[in-house]
Amino acid sequence: MEHAAGPVPAAGFGPCAAIPAEHMDFIRQILDRIGDKWSMLIIALLEDGPMRYTDLQRNVPGISQRMLSLTLRQLTQDGLVTRTAYAEVPPRVEYSLTHLSQGLLDIVKQLIGWASDHHEEIRQNRTRAEPTH
Amino acid sequence: MEHAAGPVPAAGFGPCAAIPAEHMDFIRQILDRIGDKWSMLIIALLEDGPMRYTDLQRNVPGISQRMLSLTLRQLTQDGLVTRTAYAEVPPRVEYSLTHLSQGLLDIVKQLIGWASDHHEEIRQNRTRAEPTH
DNA sequence: CAGTATCCCGACGGATACTG
DNA sequence: CAGTATCCGTCGGGATACTG
Numbered sequence: 630m631e632h633a634a635g636p637v638p639a640a641g642f643g644p645c646a647a648i649p650a651e652h653m654d655f656i657r658q659i660l661d662r663i664g665d666k667w668s669m670l671i672i673a674l675l676e677d678g679p680m681r682y683t684d685l686q687r688n689v690p691g692i693s694q695r696m697l698s699l700t701l702r703q704l705t706q707d708g709l710v711t712r713t714a715y716a717e718v719p720p721r722v723e724y725s726l727t728h729l730s731q732g733l734l735d736i737v738k739q740l741i742g743w744a745s746d747h748h749e750e751i752r753q754n755r756t757r758a759e760p761t762h
Numbered sequence: 763m764e765h766a767a768g769p770v771p772a773a774g775f776g777p778c779a780a781i782p783a784e785h786m787d788f789i790r791q792i793l794d795r796i797g798d799k800w801s802m803l804i805i806a807l808l809e810d811g812p813m814r815y816t817d818l819q820r821n822v823p824g825i826s827q828r829m830l831s832l833t834l835r836q837l838t839q840d841g842l843v844t845r846t847a848y849a850e851v852p853p854r855v856e857y858s859l860t861h862l863s864q865g866l867l868d869i870v871k872q873l874i875g876w877a878s879d880h881h882e883e884i885r886q887n888r889t890r891a892e893p894t895h
Numbered sequence: 896c897a898g899t900a901t902c903c904c905g906a907c908g909g910a911t912a913c914t915g
Numbered sequence: 916c917a918g919t920a921t922c923c924g925t926c927g928g929g930a931t932a933c934t935g
Binding site: 648650652653655656657658659660661662664665666669670673674688689690706707708709729732733736739740741743744745746747748750751754755 | 781783785786788789790791792793794795797798799802803806807821822823839840841842862865866869872873874876877878879880881883884887888
Binding site: 798799824826828829832853 | 907908909910915
């Protein structure tokens with residue numbers, strides 16, 4: 630991100646130097662899509678390589694068939710996941726990442742890393758925040 | 763639920779090398795929290811420095827007072843945002859990032875950058891995915 | 896195996912009105 | 916200015932049953 634260096638550039642201080650208002654729109658779009666309950670998890674899981682429907686279902690604990698299907702369809706439509714169906718006797722379908730989602734994968738992994746590092750701290754903060762009332 | 767009876771291959775490549783099942787839990791916790799509709803946006807906005815309640819309200823287009831209050835309270839409780847109230851005649855309250863959210867900010871910025879770079883591609887993918895009926 | 900279809904509940908979150 | 920309180924609709928998403 631170019632932020633050039635600069636403490637609040639331009640005139641006075643604008644209402645929002647960090648995010649141009651024009652960007653707000655699709656930032657929300659993307660967040661709504663991958664910020665949902667399962668997308669990032671699935672993308673992270675696909676890092677290892679292609680996975681089948683049931684593989685995903687086993688490895689994303691708690692996901693329902695409905696949500697798995699829906700999420701995969703969304704991701705496929707967005708070009709973040711590739712669906713490959715093999716015409717075999719027991720049907721086989723594999724899902725894998727695309728070039729587009731490779732960059733996203735990197736970020737998702739960072740987010741997971743951050744969560745791993747700080748979830749405990751956050752939990753502590755949360756419980757200790759009670760007494761205020 | 764543990765189906766301990768399962769193969770659970772342990773050797774070779776397990777069902778999930780990317781995310782150990784134990785981590786799934788708090789990954790979901792974090793995603794549920796910051797993956798909501800407004801948290802990341804607010805964190806990104808606070809990069810520039812402290813902002814007041816109304817500043818945030820202006821710069822997060824479409825957010826309601828209710829959601830702004832709620833989100834800020836959540837973030838404050840989690841230790842991701844600091845709330846500072848000045849006892850002045852017109853009340854003034856400022857919100858800013860904490861050391862904890864600094865690392866998260868970096869990731870959020872990357873995500874925003876990624877969204878900026880690829881939202882168009884994603885939109886195209888989405889529209890061109892229709893004909894499949 | 897890899898899904899789809901249907902039902903249904905709870906929460907997320909917007910609109911509005913009120914307060915310290 | 917900086918919130919809280921209440922009402923209420925939408926819809927994300929789980930449970931269950933069925934299909935190619």
